[in-house]
Structure formats: structure tokens, C-alpha cells
Amino acid sequence: MSYVDEVIETVVKENPSEPEFHQAVKEVLESLRPVIEKNEAKFRRDALLERLVNPERQIKFRVPWIDDNGQVHVNTGYRVQFSSAIGPYKGGLRLHPSVNLGIIKFLGFEQIFKNSLTGLPIGGGKGGSDFDPKGKSDREVMAFCQSFMSELCKYIGADTDVPAGDIGTGAREIGYMFGEYKKLRGLFEGVLTGKGLSYGGSLARTEATGYGVLYILEEMLKCHGIDIKGKIITVSGSGNVATYAIEKATQLGAKVVTCSDSTGWVYDPDGIDVPALKEIKEKNRQRLREYPKYRPNAKYFDGKGVWTVKSDIAIPCATQNELTLEDAKMLVANGVIAVAEGANMPTTAEATEYFLDNKILFLPGKAANAGGVATSALEMSQDSERIKWSFEEVDTKLKHIMINLYHSIDDAAKKYEMQDNFVVGANIAGFEKVVDAMDAQGIV
Ligand code: NDP
Ligand code: 2IT
Secondary structure, three states, X not given: OOHHHHHHHHHHHHOOOOHHHHHHHHHHHHHHHHHHHHOHHHHHHOOHHHXXXXXXXXXXXXXXXXXXXXXXXXXXXXXXXXXXXXXOEEEEEEEOXXXXXXXXXXXXXXXXXXXXXXXXXXXXXXXXXXXXXXXXXXXHHHHHHHHHHHHHOOOOEOOOEEEEOEOOEOHHHHHHHHHHHHHHHOOOOOOOOOOOHHXXXXXOHHHXXXXXXXXXXXXXXXXXXXXXOOOEEEEEOOOHHHHHHHHHHHHOOOEEEEEEOOOEEEEOOOOOOHHHHHHHHHHOOOOHHHHHXXXXXXXXXXXXOHHHOOOOEEEEOOOOOOEOHHHHHHHHHOOOOEEEOOOOOOEOHHHHXXXXXXXXXXXXXXXXXXXXXHHHHHHHHHHHHOOOOOHHHHHHHHHHHHHXXXXXXXXXXHHOOOOOOHHHHHHHHHHHHHHHHHHHOOOO
């Protein structure tokens, strides 16, 4: 049996009930076959892949907190410190009832390669909890965040592990967590990114993931002789990534006609109204159902349906496995030319394969959404230097990072004679740097 197949089999056997982690490992290792095969004997002797798929450390802890009625709740907290080969662990914290160890491991594993692709010195990690911030009062969210951080603070630090936001963790949650860290550790340091601008946050971090998706997408299209201007785009999600992807797409002259949340979706033939979206989701924390009140021409539908709308480009920005084979078939039948993953692994393995087989230009999440963590690394730099760059400075650096990133995955795909297969390109380009660093640092 080949080394790759052997390791995939072991991962599945040793980590039962973690299907998302299996999916992420399979995708990466399958892509790496040509690289591994070239060096199989050495990699096997060094147990390189076993070291890559086993987190350096995983922390699981109890998070008790008290609700507004005096009831005590207990959630589970996680931090998976996956790889510090190229820098301190870096990656977000997801707060969502679906969170479990397998989901955090898939996200942490992806993060290793994504962070490597940014070209910046950040290792891979991820964390979170099955706590659901939805419908909770600010005080309840604060109680949870403080309890969560009272344990997490033992394992993180500006030079060891720097968490950030993800689903359910935005500026409010980061603020409460930062306050508790500072109080318990007595350190005002860049231990979290996505901080508020008044206490060490970076301009453009809020916008970075969504903007970055559009910067890399624009570059990919440009290199294929396609202008993004005038294109019809379907987006899913209506959180941080979706909102700023829609904003930048609109600024670039495209028209985004859909967005969604976990209860339903919106079709707006005139293009999504970003200020309305921000007011509903960011400011009022309401459901998308409210949207037609702002835009009478728009329609709201319960359930799933964004991918049934005809578009040139699809940008999934909600959650993993939200775009299925059936959705991919519909998008292709409707003439989609490109897909960029704003979310982490939003496309199922079968749907990804279908896009690639049909020659759709497909940008995987670890490349397309890397602008968020890249800008987090820029926030770390500013914190260390005790300075603040302007919005334009950060945005320009972000744009350069995304353009360079596109060319590194394009070059890697071409080098292995798989032109336009950016799944393979991203996995190989991300892996090469990590492996080089692991090799240099010995067996640790
Ligand atoms: P937010 O919490 O801001 O928004 C998440 C959006 O997705 C909401 O519209 C939410 O709907 C919807 N959603 C979440 N879970 C589900 C689900 N199970 N089914 C249907 N809809 C769902 O998160 P972000 O925008 O930050 O994150 C979105 C994706 O992007 C995630 O995959 C995340 O890992 C990834 N990502 C985020 C980065 C960042 O910087 N924030 C960076 C790189 C990737 P509702 O409002 O109803 O909950
Ligand atoms: O998935 C991701 O890259 C993020 N949630 C952002 C991580 C970060 O550290 O900014």
C-alpha cells in the first residue's frame, strides 16, 4: 500500500466519528501524492505524514457559565495546537452548537497550509466551543467568554498561540476574551487578533477575509482573460466573510444577487444592499427575514436555495459542506465559470471533483479565504511594533499577499502538470514550506 493510503487509513481508524477531519486529510494527502511519491522512502522513515496529521497538542476543557436566570450551563471548550513548524499557532475560535473535536481538527489542519500560503510566519491552530451566542444577552456572552478564557489563557500568548474570530466569534466576543486574558495574565499583548481599534486591533481586519476572496478571484479571472465587472455572483452566508465579500464584489462592479443565513436566503435582483445587510446582521443581530423590509424588490425564502440561482460566479461563505454535488450540478448547468470558497471547506468532496471535472475555475478555501488570517498576522506585527498602519496600508499589503498567493498556487499546479487545478496547487505550495521547516527542525 502506498504511504499516502496507509496514513489515510490510519487517520480514519484512529479518529473515528471525525468525518470532517477525514475529509480534510484525504483532500490534502491525495493532492500531495506526486510530491510524496518522489520522496516516499525518506518521508516514511521520518514519519513525516504521521507527524503532520497528529496535532502537537489538543486541549479540551469545561466551560461553566451562569445565564440571566441564575441557571448554570456547562459547555465544552477546545484548542487544537496543530503545527508550530513555521510560527506560533494561529487560527480562529468557532462558537457554534455543532462544534466538536473533529470539526476543530479539520479546521486546524486546513489552517496549517492556509497560513503557510500567506507567506507569513504563522503556524496552524483552531479552537472554539459548542456554545451558541445566538439569542444570548450581552451579559451571558460575557460570562461565557470570561469562563472560556479563564482556562484557555493558560495555553496561549502573543508568541505561542494567537486565536481570532470565526463563526459566532466577532468583535464583541474577542473584546470580552481579551479583557479576561489581560486581567488574569496581567499582560496587554497581541494574544488575540480581530481586536477593536481602540485596544490594538488592525484597520481592515474586519473586511480582510471577504476582500481577500475578491482580490484573489479578480487576479485568477484576470489571468484567464476574464473581467469581473458585470458578473452576476451568488453568495451564501451573511456573516463577516459574506458581508465584506459582497461589499468588495460590488465595488469591483459585479452584482451579488443572493445571501443566506441558517434559516433562509434572499434573492435581490438589484444587487444586495450592503448597508441594509450590515444593519440587519452586524448591528441588530436579526435574521435575514428582515431584508425585504429594506428592499421591496427582494424575495426571502425559508431553507436552502442560493445555488439554484443562475450566476457566473459562486462564493460560498457560510460553513462546511454547504455546497453539495446536487448544488454543483445546478451551478454548472446554469453556466457558472468560477467558484471561490470564502468559508472553510464549504464544498463537499464530490462537488469539488465535479467542478474540477467540468473545468470550473475553483479556488479552495485555504487559498481564497487566507486574507483574514494574513491580516491577523499584520495585526500581530503592528502589536509587536506598537504602531498602527492606515487602512490603505493594510489593504494594499492584503492585496499583494492575495495576488502573490494566487501565483504561488498557480505555479505549483503548473509545476506538477495540473494547470488550473488550484486544489492541488494550494495543497502542494502550502505543504512545501511546512515540510522544509519540519525537516530543518529535526524530530520534534
Ligand atoms: P459568522 O458567524 O460571521 O457568519 C456565519 C454565517 O454563516 C452566518 O450567516 C450564519 O448564519 C451562516 N451559518 C453558520 N453556520 C451555518 C450552518 N450550519 N448552516 C447554515 N448557515 C450557517 O462567521 P464568518 O463569516 O466569520 O465565517 C464564515 C465561514 O468563513 C466559516 O467557514 C469560517 O470558518 C470561514 N472563515 C472565516 C474567517 C474570518 O476571518 N472570520 C477567515 C477565513 C475563513 P446565522 O446568522 O443564521 O448563524
Ligand atoms: O479560518 C480562518 O482563517 C479564520 N477564522 C481566521 C483566523 C485568524 O487567525 O485570523
